[in-house]
Amino acid sequence: MGSILSLNNPKSKEGESYEVRTGDNCKRQRLSSSSFEENTRLIPNLPDEISLQILARIPRIHYLNIKAVSRSWKNAVTGSELYSLRKELGTSEEWLYILMKVDEDRLLWYGLDPLSRKWQRLPLMPMVSLDDESEKGLGSTLRMWNAMGSSIRIADVIRGWLGRKDTMDRMAYCGCSVGAVDGSLYVLGGFARASALASVWRYDSAQNSWAEVSPMLAGRAYCKTGVLDGRLYVVGGVTRGRGGGLAPLQSAEVYDPQMGSWTQLPSMPFSKAQVLPTAFLADLLKPIATGMTSYRGRLFVPQSLYCWPFFVDVGGEVYDPKVGSWDDMPMGMGEGWPARQAGTKLSVTVEGELYSLDPSSSLDSAKIKVYDHGDDAWKVVAEDVPIRDFTDSESPYLLAGLLGKLHVITKDARSNIAVMQADVQHNISPFPSSSSSSASPDSPSLPVVESEMGLWRVIASMSAGSMDLVSCQTLGI
Known part of the structure; x- marks a missing residue:
């Protein structure tokens, strides 16, 4: 005689059972094949489409543990299909990511889930590769800046921020800028052994890993970033000038994450800096971008003239991506923009x-x-x-x-x-x-x-x- 198998068939009557005869090889083979298919599914006895619907509703703080369940679950929570589904279902979550400096020579990222109030430490950013010229070290570079009597006095800025003269020898990404667009974090430029970097690193939250993407068109540190219409904008900063000193930048560029490429934008005019009363002041005071924000469909960049440690606010400029040009910032906005220490706004x-x-x-x-x-x-x-x-x-x-x-x-x-x-x-x-x-x-x-x-x-x-x-x-x- 055969055994009794109860099936969860919604069309069958309650309590109805079917007899599987011992000699029915075809049915046994089909049953065995079905069991194998179910074992490869994310959740046994459920189509993967439904399983993804379930995973998409689970808080993202649990995804690190979910990846350890099996290879198929890991592939699911690190794949793009799940996160596209989260957007459709309205289950996307906002996390706060904070970059912190540790022990004068390291940068660490921490992510905060505001709902569970739990913190997640991100993987370390990869070490950057430096050219031979950057191997000179910080000491000789600082002495060269001071000997040249640079009106910018970036050496003093770096000393004040890092506290130790030799930190740039050991700390990559010093003075880097950060941005967030298209579900990813970006770390842009900075100093490494006194060289201004053009490198850009992207953090993929699904993969929980860093990867290098297309570099900026210019090496820059202490630049300002903003996001508008799904694209990442970068303006200003400083780079290495002639003779090894550092010079402020007026250039701007934009990154398209879908295309993975950078495009040059018109440079900031710094129009207020062009009307200083004397040539002496024009040589002494250097224009810099002290902030950047997207507001009402345009990019607003407050600016200052400075000779460290003195800063003079000069309003700012506004970039309109629709017409591709810069204009003066409204007077009240620029003059009243509150400033943080070191002139940053x-x-x-x-x-x-x-x-x-x-x-x-x-x-x-x-x-x-x-x-x-x-x-x-x-x-x-x-x-x-x-x-x-x-x-x-x-x-x-x-x-x-x-x-x-x-x-x-x-x-x-x-x-x-x-x-x-x-x-x-x-x-x-x-x-x-x-x-x-x-x-x-x-x-x-x-x-x-x-x-x-x-x-x-x-x-x-x-x-x-x-x-x-x-x-x-x-x-x-």
Whole structure:
């Protein structure tokens, strides 16, 4: 007699069974073949299409463990099909990625899942290859810069940021810039043994690995980056000039991640720098880009003239990709853009609004300002932001837009990295029109609905020890 096999057939009646006779070789062969096919599936007895639907709904923080289940599961969570499906289902997640400097000679990336509040350390960036010219070392290069009496005094900038003269000998990517586009992180340029690099490294979050992509058209460090319409823009920075010194760059270029190539853009005119009253000042003060942000379909680049350690704000310029040209930044925007130490101007666009952090004279607080394009003015939306400004740190605080809200990342007095969230854009009154505003044009402000204590909340923290903040990016995957 044969055995009894119950099948989960939705068309069969409940309790109905089928008899499989011992001599029925054809049916046994088909059953064996079916079992083999099921064993190769992601989830037994389920089509892979349904299994992918399940995996796409699992929080991404678990994907590292999922990859260890089997080779097929690893292929699934590292493949592009799963992440395309996550976009279709609306299950994409935004993570915050923070770059930190460790022990004066290393850079480390950490990713934060804001929902689980868990941190993930990224693999180390690969070491860069250097040409023979860069093997001279930092000591002779710094002596050469000082002997030349460079008006830029980049040597002092590097000493101040790194704290040790020999750090550039040991630390790759010093002065690198970072960007995020098309679901990937990018690390661009920087110094390596006093050479300005053109190399670009891409972090693939699905593969959890770094790979080198097409280099920039020019080697540059301390350049500014921005993203617009799915493309990565790079402007300014410094590079090695004649005689081994460093010179500021006015050039700009754009990277298309789909094509994997760079395209030269018109250089920044630095029009304000061309109208200095004397040739002496023109030689002494060098124009640099001190920030970059995408806002209302264009790229806004605040600029300064400087001779270290002195900075003079000169407004900025705006690049319109539709017409491919530069124009002067609105006066109120450029002159009122809050500046961080060393002349850098932080900003972030959240839900279409442009925010910046204005450090106060106190070491324990700052203000959040938003730009009103109608009035061409920066207006205070939050005061007494609880930050700790470490004067010996190049980046004592960072700004980020995450989950549709403004975030401030800072290092507290106990050496903890704190990620603070504020729903600022939902706590401000509508912008007054130019004709009806009664606020002083020098220090306009908008009322905050909630108290400052209730406005900010720490969503995540980690012990930083000797690590210092460098930069951050938000990535949706």
